Amino acid sequence: MTAAIGQSERKFEAHFPELTAKDLVLLRISAGTATRADLQREVAPLLAPRLSGAEFRRSAELGISNLAGSQLVAEAKGRLSATGKGVQVAEALLAPARTPCSTWAEIKLALLIRALRTNDTPAIRKVLQRVEGLAALVLQHHFGKSTARAQSPADLRADLAIIALERAFGNKIKTGFKKGAGLPAKPGRVLAGQLFKQPREIATDGKLIVHLACEIAGSREHSLDALELAVLRGLMSPPRAQPRPARPPTPKPANDRAPISEVAPPSIRAPSPPDxxxxxxxxxxxxxxxxxxxxxxxxxxxxxxxxxxxxxxxxxxxxxxxxxxxxxxxxxxxxxxxxxxxxxxxxxxxxxxxxxxxxxxxxxxxxxxxx
Structure with a gap:
């Protein structure tokens, strides 16, 4: 049931370039003014746990220096502010948001819209204020469905049950279920529960949607703030990995043309569901x-x-x-x-x-x- 399916499963960073610590610093400064303490308190959580507190301070300081050198930010009496050019660059980072973002909360909402590839409309902004609405859009985006609007928990549960059924068949069948003619609610939830890493049964459609979205986004808590933070972290670029030193090759015994350690282990066949x-x-x-x-x-x-x-x-x-x-x-x-x-x-x-x-x-x- 947990095998990959033909239907696309997306990550939040697809299509748009990932954001860096410098980008986030500029976005936060563009929301009025900010001190370094503000940056540490409000921006650093978006980059955790990829960057520790000390690593973020170094990255932020380097970013401020680069932004100032590019005449995107200015500093006066310990407070940082964005120049006119800096505001334009920040607005470009928030595409496709259409509403001006003058506060940090509005900027984070615009970043959610960017992460979920949805439309910046009043209806979508209202949906994103509820954990069930945000969870629905997370699942719709993850499973390659339209995010133009948030599906109801019942409709989305029915779609998830069909996805689970298609996984079981290796996506070799068309279920033929039409809206309103699918599995009843309880067996539908049981089937949709197979999409968890550890399959489980959830009591209600709303809890099913929220719990599955939190698992996919990487949130341990099932609150709106926790899920929002997990989705936003998916937009951030990971730190550059340090190259590992190459190990010297193991010397071959002179009297053994094919040492046992070099014999390739038998390949493990992946499950192949039937048609x-x-x-x-x-x-x-x-x-x-x-x-x-x-x-x-x-x-x-x-x-x-x-x-x-x-x-x-x-x-x-x-x-x-x-x-x-x-x-x-x-x-x-x-x-x-x-x-x-x-x-x-x-x-x-x-x-x-x-x-x-x-x-x-x-x-x-x-x-x-x-x-």
């Missing part, structure tokens, strides 16, 4: 030996079919949730027939519980096998 036809054939083949009933009405517990698939095809890399989601899609498309149990007979309740798939107000327990 729909292959998946359906494997399900029927796995169901036939464990099916019960009389000719014409034979059926197998979904849980037993899952165990057989898991053991027979580990190369698919499927989780149980992914398997059940794919099975529901196979039933919806008419390639596999699922059926429900008569709960009055009271047999093997554990197998019934392990097998259940909730789909459109119906609970499926069995795969029907055609004789």
């Amino acid at each position: 729909m036809a292959e998946f359906c054939r494997a399900v029927i083949d796995a169901a036939r030996p464990v099916s019960e009933g009389w000719p014409g009405n034979r059926k197998a517990f979904i849980s037993l079919v899952w165990k057989a698939i898991r053991n027979a095809r580990p190369d698919w890399g499927l989780s149980e949730t992914a398997f059940k989601g794919m099975l529901a899609e196979a039933h919806r498309s008419g390639q596999v027939e699922l059926t429900t149990a008569d709960l009055k007979d009271g047999r093997d309740l554990k197998s019934l519980e392990d097998s259940k798939i909730l789909y459109k107000n119906t609970v499926w327990h069995f795969v029907r096998v055609q004789d």
Whole structure:
């Protein structure tokens, strides 16, 4: 479920040049005036943890010197201010923001708009004041969807469930789900929860959107300020890496043409999810030996079919949730027939519980096998 998919997943720094410490210093100074203490308090967090406090002070001092030499900032009585030329350069860094930014808060909002590749409109600015709205735009940008407006938690959860289902199939199928005709809310959240690094189930659509956006952006807290800071940090350029000293080559034994240490380890094959036809054939083949009933009405517990698939095809890399989601899609498309149990007979309740798939107000327990 965590394999890469064909659909684009973007990083926040795409398309626009990354910002440097000097750029941020100029932006903060352009918001009125600033002291070095202001820069340390308000700008340094955007570059942490890439730069420590001491490293930021050195970078800021070097940036101030360069900006002053370029006649972009001026200093008087310990306060720094932007020149007319400096203001123009700062405004260019804030593209595509259309609203003038006279405060540091407005500048950070413009940087969020830049990071998320969205439009600078009153509606978007209002959305960015709520953690659910910011989280929605983070996910829409990350998964390559339009960020012209923020989707509702329910609509976005449905889209995330489809993305998770496509991941399970290796993006080899078209789900055919239309707006309003997808998975119900709870199984949709379960499926969308597979997009976490450690798959989990979240109780509500709003929490799902916020928690997943925070994980993607790199925020440990689920607050608006924490998510905003994580997104803004994605705009910053990393410090230059110091080259590592080259190690001298290991001498080869004179009596060994191919030392064991030089033998390439066997390559590990990445999981390769099946296409729909292959998946359906494997399900029927796995169901036939464990099916019960009389000719014409034979059926197998979904849980037993899952165990057989898991053991027979580990190369698919499927989780149980992914398997059940794919099975529901196979039933919806008419390639596999699922059926429900008569709960009055009271047999093997554990197998019934392990097998259940909730789909459109119906609970499926069995795969029907055609004789």
